[in-house]
């Protein structure tokens with residue numbers, strides 16, 4: 300089978316040509332832990348640390364990086380969640396790393412500029428139907444990410460593959476991106492009217508992409524639909540939502556506003572798929588207050604303390620809220636107030652305000668949890684951990700402890716150093732630094748949204764403790780960063796960690812992810 304239109308092939312070892320590379324733009328706001336001035340790690344090449352920032356930014360990208368997903372033949376066929384999330388994580392790590400170095404023109408690269416040049420080698424097999432490892436509702440910020448995992452291989456429009464039919468080669472549509480620009484595409488979460496390819500300067504023709512859609516209609520073959528929506532948090536670009544499988548049920552011709560013939564295709568969503576784009580539409584309506592948020596208990600749990608409202612929602616039972624606590628927005632140190640640097644911190648990694656609309660919600664079996672109404676891009680800063688720094692001793696009976704010795708698990712962002720001209724023999728890692736002096740924070744009496752984050756053995760966020768001296772005072776900040784793209788309303792969870800420096804009893808994990816270790 301061949302890949303559909305728009306796929307690019309680069310022979311092994313060959314330096315890819317940048318000319319055809321095109322991509323959507325990305326925001327530079329979410330450069331994540333790997334870009335901050337606090338990067339540390341084993342094996343980091345000299346000059347890449349913060350203190351040597353100038354040397355790092357002197358480094359040039361001299362060739363166009365080629366991202367190889369390293370998907371073997373078996374994985375091309377079967378795929379799985381772990382493979383997809385590892386690919387996406389590595390890809391985003393490279394994207395962020397590229398935003399820290401100079402490009403061939405000698406300018407400090409922005410994700411926008413360099414990413415246009417980042418070539419992908421995807422060996423993922425073109426297929427009809429769902430793609431292993433990709434779930435309905437998964438989000439992407441670049442069409443290149445969709446290409447990488449084999450979901451959709453062209454920047455816009457229809458992706459098709461060649462199929463043999465009674466000895467004849469035909470093209471069959473396998474996925475489409477609906478831009479949502481036509482009113483018909485944007486409104487109904489269960490169907491859409493999709494306009495064929497071409498028609499801007501002449502009549503549309505029934506060939507290639509359009510013919511592949513006709514073939515899918517005739518064969519009653521399912522087509523993957525990706526809905527594009529504007530990325531409100533990014534400066535430019537789209538978020539792409541995988542909305543599951545659709546069937547084409549009808550097609551007809553119309554005259555466009557410019558008077559040319561266009562083909563229209565009616566797509567209907569297959570039943571029994573979890574809501575994806577539909578959920579986004581609901582959130583839009585809740586935010587605009589066109590519809591009341593079901594289960595809303597409180598509009599703002601922070602009572603104005605946060606820059607954005609933190610809603611409290613219970614769609615599970617009658618509980619009216621968590622046990623009482625004081626809402627604070629930063630860490631309280633034992634003697635004196637918060638760290639003096641919290642308001643004028645030069646550290647870009649950690650902001651003091653919320654960037655995403657967060658919601659505390661009642662889970663089925665793990666008390667209250669935290670999620671976002673906005674999509675969160677991998678690497679984004681989410682919030683700080685607020686609470687009281689406490690002495691060892693009281694933590695055994697405290698469910699709201701942040702134990703710095705438990706977050707020291709190795710976590711790597713930069714998996715492909717050679718792509719950005721770094722020494723591949725020395726594994727560059729974005730190891731979470733363990734502060735010299737372990738500490739405990741309790742968010743039992745005072746805390747912020749972070750106190751509601753539950754544990755998962757397959758987490759989507761991680762905490763980065765940062766300690767440094769500022770104005771003669773030893774300051775600690777704990778920043779929470781997304782390690783994956785997180786769709787709206789997906790619970791935010793982190794790995795509480797297996798190692799407990801201060802003792803404590805184990806609890807049974809009820810999250811039951813595929814990699815669940817049973818307890819935390």
Ligand SMILES: C[S@@+](CC[C@H](N)C(=O)[O-])C[C@H]1O[C@@H](n2cnc3c(N)ncnc32)[C@H](O)[C@@H]1O
Pocket residue numbers: 621664665666667668698699700750751752753754755806807808809810811
């Ligand atoms: C920091 S609190 C999280 C918020 C808490 N769910 C609440 O209602 O306030 C930690 C506590 O939540 C519960 N919890 C968190 N993750 C869990 C999991 N994966 N399975 C079972 N209980 C969990 C445990 O009771 C744990 O001690």
